[in-house]
Amino acid sequence: MNLLYFAWIRVKMGVSGEQIDPPKNIKDIKGLIDWIKQRNQISNETFSDISNIRIAVNQEYVDIDHPVLAGDEIAFFPPVTGG
Amino acid sequence: MNLLYFAWIRVKMGVSGEQIDPPKNIKDIKGLIDWIKQRNQISNETFSDISNIRIAVNQEYVDIDHPVLAGDEIAFFPPVTGG
Amino acid sequence: MIRVQSADFDVGLELKKLTEGNRQIGAVTSFVGLVRDIAGKDSISAMVLEHYPGMTEKQLADIEYEAHKRWDLNSSLIIHRYGRLEPGDNIVLVACASSHRENAFDACHFLIDWLKTRAPFWKLEETPEGGRWVEAKTKDDLASARWEK
């Protein structure tokens, strides 16, 4: 599973992405975020308020209950501010 | 008084304008049009249906009851189609 | 700014000049009207745009002034051509520059809608059956009336 971070989430996490291999019981974004958070304090802080975080799976916007699969590209970023 | 004609009104009248000196009892556009019409058949035909004619006095749109004065520039033209 | 001319205009250059030196401008909206080669069912080989010199400039300036009263604009531009034009040729450019896009969009839309029903231009289309004066469209009157208040 390929995680990508953008904007302040990237800055806070200190990396623009990471390859992860979460436990098999992680079935959706919500479970994935809980697993990411428990790894270390920085992750825990970054994902403490997910109301400010948007999620894309394979480059499409998804909700927190969207399923995750091995091989997915999963991106976390703030509300967009282009244009 | 300086009359100007545009588009099909110009074509129908055969001139783009004329200097006129109407009788002193002509006080408004309505009276002026009646006076123009009685001069000859072409004028009479051109102004037979004034619902298709717009009027400007000194380059501002006016209604049929607008007063006319010596020295005015009075234009007759169809609804505009620019842009 | 208002310009009434027979010569063509360079859209890119005009838009550049509209924003030059003003770093407060965040949005530029523009409309370009072009001559089409078909009107209804008839093919059009050219179009002659007649106008009323003097009144045209006056009406365009009034319309532009009204836009600046209604919206917070940094700058605006109306260029309208007259004379003989062929399909693909530019007819009109309307552009508005503002800090924010809603102002720029609304003002630009307003300018072209009002111009269509107020600026004294008339189009004579050259069709296979000869010259034909374009008639004013009810939908243009309605589009313009939207902005009345």
Place this chain on the structure above:
Amino acid sequence: MIRVQSADFDVGLELKKLTEGNRQIGAVTSFVGLVRDIAGKDSISAMVLEHYPGMTEKQLADIEYEAHKRWDLNSSLIIHRYGRLEPGDNIVLVACASSHRENAFDACHFLIDWLKTRAPFWKLEETPEGGRWVEAKTKDDLASARWEK
């Protein structure tokens, strides 16, 4: 057409290409977004636009496709820049070409409104106090929501 690039673009040239060879086009509406030198009360010396390569193109293509479903357009264009930009620099160009102006206006407005809330770009402003991430605006959400159906 969609382009995501760090290089600047030439608005006049892009609009010309949009209509080239198509004599059915009577209306071209465009929006250009520019970097401003002030945001709220703070002066901005530059802005860094970050994006999500791949997803950006995908989202822009989806938005453009939606516009063509909703309006009768001859052609359209979205160019969005990324990287470091200074006040006065172009950020984005959206343009729509159609036979009639209402389609061109509505589609262009739709494109920029939806782009603002869907295309994965983020702005980092350089202020006298250091870098600051631009926050998403409620009014952009509202402008975008107008077009939901």
